[in-house]
Amino acid sequence: xxxxxxxxxxxxxxxxxxxxxxxxxxxxxxxxxxxDAEYDRLxxxxxxxxxxxxxxxxxxxxTQRVGAGPLSEFAESSHDEPMLSLANAFxxxxxxEFDRRLRTALGVESVxxxxxxxxxxxxxxxxxxxxxxxxxxxxxxxxxxxxITANVRTIRSIPLMLQTPRPPQRVEVRxxxxxxxxxxxxxxxxxxxxxxxxxxxxxNAAAGSLRQLDPRVTAQRPLTLFVFGIGASSDSxxxxxxxxxxxxxxxxxxxxxxxxxxxxxxGLLDYHxxxxxxxxxxxxxxxxxxxxxxxxxxxxxxxxxxxAPRWALAHKLPAREATTVVEAIIPSVGRTGVIxxxxxxxxxxVGGVTVSRATLHNLDEVHRKDVREGDTVMVRRxxxxxxxxxxxxxxxxxxxxxxWAMPAQCPVCGSEVTRLDDEAAHRCMGGLFCPAQxxxxxxxxxxxxxxxxxxxxxxxxxxxxxxxRVKTVVDLYRLTRADLLGLERMGExxxxxxxxAIEASKATTLARFLYALGINQxxxxxARTLATHxxxxxxxxxxxxxxxxxxxxxxxxVAQSITRFFRQPHNREVIDGLxxxxxxxxxxxxxxxxxxxxxxxxxxxxxxxxxxxGALSGYTRDEARAAIESRGGRxxxxxxxxxxxxxxxxxxxxxxxxxxxxxxxxLDEAGFRAxxxxxxx
Ligand code: IVH
Numbered sequence: 001x002x003x004x005x006x007x008x009x010x011x012x013x014x015x016x017x018x019x020x021x022x023x024x025x026x027x028x029x030x031x032x033x034x035x036d037a038e039y040d041r042l043x044x045x046x047x048x049x050x051x052x053x054x055x056x057x058x059x060x061x062x063t064q065r066v067g068a069g070p071l072s073e074f075a076e077s078s079h080d081e082p083m084l085s086l087a088n089a090f091x092x093x094x095x096x097e098f099d100r101r102l103r104t105a106l107g108v109e110s111v112x113x114x115x116x117x118x119x120x121x122x123x124x125x126x127x128x129x130x131x132x133x134x135x136x137x138x139x140x141x142x143x144x145x146x147x148i149t150a151n152v153r154t155i156r157s158i159p160l161m162l163q164t165p166r167p168p169q170r171v172e173v174r175x176x177x178x179x180x181x182x183x184x185x186x187x188x189x190x191x192x193x194x195x196x197x198x199x200x201x202x203x204n205a206a207a208g209s210l211r212q213l214d215p216r217v218t219a220q221r222p223l224t225l226f227v228f229g230i231g232a233s234s235d236s237x238x239x240x241x242x243x244x245x246x247x248x249x250x251x252x253x254x255x256x257x258x259x260x261x262x263x264x265x266x267g268l269l270d271y272h273x274x275x276x277x278x279x280x281x282x283x284x285x286x287x288x289x290x291x292x293x294x295x296x297x298x299x300x301x302x303x304x305x306x307x308a309p310r311w312a313l314a315h316k317l318p319a320r321e322a323t324t325v326v327e328a329i330i331p332s333v334g335r336t337g338v339i340x341x342x343x344x345x346x347x348x349x350v351g352g353v354t355v356s357r358a359t360l361h362n363l364d365e366v367h368r369k370d371v372r373e374g375d376t377v378m379v380r381r382x383x384x385x386x387x388x389x390x391x392x393x394x395x396x397x398x399x400x401x402x403x404w405a406m407p408a409q410c411p412v413c414g415s416e417v418t419r420l421d422d423e424a425a426h427r428c429m430g431g432l433f434c435p436a437q438x439x440x441x442x443x444x445x446x447x448x449x450x451x452x453x454x455x456x457x458x459x460x461x462x463x464x465x466x467x468x469r470v471k472t473v474v475d476l477y478r479l480t481r482a483d484l485l486g487l488e489r490m491g492e493x494x495x496x497x498x499x500x501a502i503e504a505s506k507a508t509t510l511a512r513f514l515y516a517l518g519i520n521q522x523x524x525x526x527a528r529t530l531a532t533h534x535x536x537x538x539x540x541x542x543x544x545x546x547x548x549x550x551x552x553x554x555x556x557x558v559a560q561s562i563t564r565f566f567r568q569p570h571n572r573e574v575i576d577g578l579x580x581x582x583x584x585x586x587x588x589x590x591x592x593x594x595x596x597x598x599x600x601x602x603x604x605x606x607x608x609x610x611x612x613x614g615a616l617s618g619y620t621r622d623e624a625r626a627a628i629e630s631r632g633g634r635x636x637x638x639x640x641x642x643x644x645x646x647x648x649x650x651x652x653x654x655x656x657x658x659x660x661x662x663x664x665x666x667l668d669e670a671g672f673r674a675x676x677x678x679x680x681x
Contacts, residue, residue: 008049012056015046019062020159020252027156027224028254060132060160068150070214077137077147079125080172080232084142085307086118086290086314092269098291098313099265105310106298114241115262115271118288118314119226121178121206124152131167133160138210151210152177154219159252172231173248179206180283183222190651193615200390201380202285227253228290240294261294272315276352279317288316317351321380323393324348328373329360329404333412335440337427337520341366341404343377343389350381358387362424363406370394372401412436415568420521420557422621431518433472433570438465441518445473449524450516451505455498463487473516474577476502509585510537517575521561521620529553530562541566541575555626604679605633609642613656614649616669624672631679639664647672 019042026032026039043062050057057064089095102111125145127135136152138145152158155177179187179202187205188198199205209221227248230237238244242261249255258278262271272289279286293299293311302310328344341360348355358379360366371377371389376396381387406426410417415430428434431441442461446453453476464470469483479502484495508516515527522530533551534540540562548559565571610628612621612635619627624647625635639646639658646652646659646666659666667675 005053008053009056012046012049012053012061015042015049016061019043019046020161020163023062023156024159024163024252028252062160065154065156065160066216066219068215070216071150072213074146074148074211074213076144077125077135077140077149078144079137079142080127080170082142083123083125083139083145083174083231084304084309086312087305087308087310088288089313089315095268095272095291095313095315096265099268102293102302102311105302106293110264112294113262113268114245114292114294115258115260115268116228116290116292117256117258117275117282117286118290118316119176119178119228119256120203120285120287121176122203122210123174123176124148124210124225125231126152126158126173126175127170128162128167128173129170131162131164133158146211148210150215151212151218154215155223155225157224157254163252164250167251168233168235168237171233171235171237173227173251173253174229174231175225175227175253177206177210177223177225178202178284179209179222180224181285182283183224186651187222190653193651194653224284225254226256226284228256229292239296241292241296242294244296262291268315272317276317279351286317288314290314318349320351321378321390322348322350322355323376323378324355326371326373326375326377326389329366329371331407331411331426333410333428333434333436335437337429337431337434337437337440338425339406339410339417339428340425341406343371343379345377345379348379350379350387353381355379355381355387358389360389363419363426364424366404370403372397372404374398374401410434410436413570415570416564418560418564420561422557427520429564430568430570431520431565432574433568435471438471442470442473442476444518445516446476446505447516450512450518451508452512453498453505454501455494456501460487460490472574472577474574474581477506477578477581477583506582506584508583510535513537513578513583513585514540517565517571519562519565521558526554526558537575541572549626552630553623553627555620555622557620557622558626605631605675608633608644610635610645610647611637611639611643611655611659611664612647612649614652616647616649616672618669618673627676631676645675 019039022032022034022039022042046061047063050061050063089098099111103109123139125137125139126133133153135147136149137147140146153160181202184199184202184205191198199208205221206223209218209223212218227245229241230244230248237247242259245255245259258275260271262268268289268291275286275289291313293302299309299311304310325346326343327346330342330344331339332342333339341363343358343360345356345358360369360371369389369392371392374397376393378390378393379387380390406417408417409415410428410430413428413430413434413436415428415434417426418429419426428437431437439461442465443458445451446456446461461470464487467487469479470476479499481495481499484490484498485492509531511528511531514522514530515524529551530540534543543563545556545559545563548554548562549556605628610633612624616624628635636643639655639662641662643659643662643664646655646664648656648659648666649669656666
């Protein structure tokens with residue numbers, strides 16, 4: 001080997017160790033020490049060395065996690081030691097009976113156990129030879145499963161090489177592959193955005209991801225392995241189970257943080273109670289507690305039935321799914337005007353709690369799941385507290401059950417119900433009047449950047465609303481000293497100050513006033529642009545969608561939202577009421593503003609082609625499109641060699657990969673903002 005090759009080999013080896021170390025910090029310990037960029041730099045350096053010296057590449061290099069192409073089918077993978085199942089217990093008496101049996105069989109007064117959460121995923125068997133991952137299989141029939149080695153290699157919490165200088169010559173490591181809840185939510189959000197069907201639950205997502213014939217698909221899925229034991233081993237490991245788990249953690253695996261040493265049946269029941277209490281806050285789904293005799297020597301003595309070992313027990317948690325009947329689907333109007341279809345259910349016990357309502361999220365969800373009044377449905381309580389309808393038991397649909405429709409009028413205030421073009425939600429357009437939106441509207445109206453009424457906090461607003469002293473924002477300007485003094489904890493001085501603040505807020509600006517109205521899609525910036533463009537309120541009130549779309553950065557969705565808001569008679573009454581109450585501002589002067597507006601629209605992005613992908617936090621799709629188009633740019637749907645910029649938000653998907661491979665400039669949100677700012681100047 002030439003000296004330079006030796007140097008390259010040494011550097012590659014050092015990089016591999018370093019990368020695996022950081023992998024472990026990030027994917028197993030959830031405690032990274034370096035930034036993603038730094039990590040990418042290390043990986044990039046290793047890739048470069050391996051590209052130059054292909055002889056140095058080994059299957060266990062971190063660059064080789066996704067190496068293989070798609071399979072046509074899975075090969076078989078047999079286990080050295082069978083993968084057994086667990087006996088189940090539901091009642092406490094079954095647990096005390098299990099403990100009694102073991103005490104008798106082992107001739108001891110009390111048994112020491114390992115308590116573990118029973119993770120709800122898919123079990124895998126990993127075979128390591130001389131510390132290297134050589135094979136991975138699903139459980140299958142317990143003796144033979146499917147060979148999913150290529151897929152398992154893509155899971156970053158699984159070490160390709162055990163982190164120990166003296167690994168066993170051959171050992172089977174076993175655990176449960178899951179998708180953690182936050183990863184699951186992100187995964188499903190990204191799928192919805194790409195118009196793909198979301199997964200029903202993390203378990204299905206994990207199972208589907210692991211059984212992909214193309215490992216490149218698996219690599220895109222956020223799978224995590226929690227190890228819970230070993231199978232066959234050529235070398236003897238710790239004498240007790242908890243000791244084995246410690247060894248596994250030392251080798252670089254993730255062991256669940258709720259594994260505990262427990263003594264006796266009472267300890268087991270207490271552990272079970274604590275798991276139930278902790279369940280909602282866990283980042284992964286569990287469906288039980290697993291109790292294992294800690295002393296592994298005792299395992300051989302106790303033996304197994306055909307299905308399950310006698311030294312372990314799965315103690316189930318109360319199911320979090322149950323079936324019940326939808327008595328009605330009720331459109332529920334939230335504080336911001338969003339209308340959520342809610343299923344009113346026949347009372348049912350789910351996971352130890354009585355459930356009588358479940359969310360259906362939005363109309364698309366109602367249609368996707370095809371939930372109808374009278375249907376029998378499966379409901380689930382997941383980590384959060386709002387139960388949801390999972391699916392319909394279609395075989396039990398009553399004759400004549402009709403598809404559900406969103407009402408055209410708000411069930412609370414009768415205003416128009418609208419769905420803006422790029423939103424999943426339906427909204428009540430009567431924001432200034434609708435009783436359901438009162439609190440939200442008032443809090444926003446008085447906020448610092450809106451009417452800036454000092455001393456009117458949320459608690460006080462709640463009191464004013466509850467005592468019906470205030471129904472709409474106009475009522476704020478009708479409040480008397482006597483009204484205020486009738487409230488809890490309101491002294492003379494506070495009342496005087498508050499009345500003065502309310503009075504002072506009357507002198508405002510058109511931009512603040514527009515912002516304060518709380519029109520959906522109209523933030524501070526848009527409010528200012530509208531004020532400058534139209535100069536006076538009547539012109540804006542009369543503007544149709546076409547006129548609004550002439551305003552820089554106002555796209556069709558924003559235009560729709562504004563016109564629908566202003567055409568609600570109730571909103572107009574409130575606006576008139578505010579003007580009658582004496583709210584006023586100086587006209588910003590239409591002439592100058594108009595010219596300035598046109599300057600902003602100077603076609604500085606003339607001839608440039610953009611593609612938008614992923615979610616931007618500061619712009620809706622339409623706003624981003626409008627911002628580009630108003631500056632002379634063009635937005636297209638797919639990335640090609642003629643694309644000048646890809647604007648990539650969160651979860652950008654495949655467009656980003658394509659842009660990268662074509663060498664198209666990729667802008668993140670900050671970059672996009674900067675480009676727009678320059679183009680405006
Ligand atoms: S021990 C012989 N421990 O539950 C012991 N299993 O119902 C076999 N599971 O196939 C497994 N969490 O997929 C064990 N902490 C845990 C577990 C666990 C989840 C799954 C595993 C197994 C199934 C048995």
